[in-house]
Amino acid sequence: MLKVLGRATSSNVQKVMWALEELDIAYEREDLGGAFGGLDTPEYIALNPNKVIPTLVDGDQVIWESNTIVRYIAAKHDDGGLWPSDPAARAQADKWMDWQLSTLLMPWINVFFGVYRTPGAVSGMPTRMPLPSKNWVGSMVCWTGTWKAAPMLPATA
Numbered sequence: 001m002l003k004v005l006g007r008a009t010s011s012n013v014q015k016v017m018w019a020l021e022e023l024d025i026a027y028e029r030e031d032l033g034g035a036f037g038g039l040d041t042p043e044y045i046a047l048n049p050n051k052v053i054p055t056l057v058d059g060d061q062v063i064w065e066s067n068t069i070v071r072y073i074a075a076k077h078d079d080g081g082l083w084p085s086d087p088a089a090r091a092q093a094d095k096w097m098d099w100q101l102s103t104l105l106m107p108w109i110n111v112f113f114g115v116y117r118t119p120g121a122v123s124g125m126p127t128r129m130p131l132p133s134k135n136w137v138g139s140m141v142c143w144t145g146t147w148k149a150a151p152m153l154p155a156t157a
């Protein structure tokens with residue numbers, strides 16, 4: 001059976017769980033990372049030398065990088081579905097996955113840890129981190145600007 005290594009509170013693990021649930025694929029998951037630890041062991045490093053989660057174990061295949069794992073699952077279990085085979089349709093899916101990793105992630109991390117996870121930081125946000133917050137706002141405007149064009153989301157979202 002497919003095995004997902006990583007705690008369920010990780011957004012990157014959640015991507016993988018979401019894809020598996022969406023395709024109704026049975027899997028096991030092991031809590032690792034965060035308070036569970038276990039990423040520094042020689043056994044885990046042999047699977048994922050980055051010492052991060054998630055890692056997918058599928059028989060003798062070991063795959064890390066959450067977006068790669070999602071595409072692997074889609075290609076293997078839902079050929080041409082969740083990850084379309086038509087190049088134009090596939091590019092529409094890939095662009096948002098690449099955008100999330102390359103453009104959205106760092107400003108999101110800065111805002112999340114700088115504001116949400118730092119008590120009392122909200123009022124200091126504009127002076128404490130003007131660039132990340134500016135990038136964050138730009139990314140969110142880019143993202144939410146597409147919502148009205150997406151059929152699965154309400155036009156007022």
Ligand SMILES: N[C@@H](CCC(=O)N[C@@H](CS)C(=O)NCC(=O)O)C(=O)O
Pocket residue numbers: 010011012013032033034035039051052053054064065066067
């Ligand atoms: N680019 C990697 C990033 C993986 C990553 O940074 N995972 C975080 C959790 S979201 C992690 O392992 N943090 C250490 C921990 O949870 O102990 C991916 O998408 O898989």
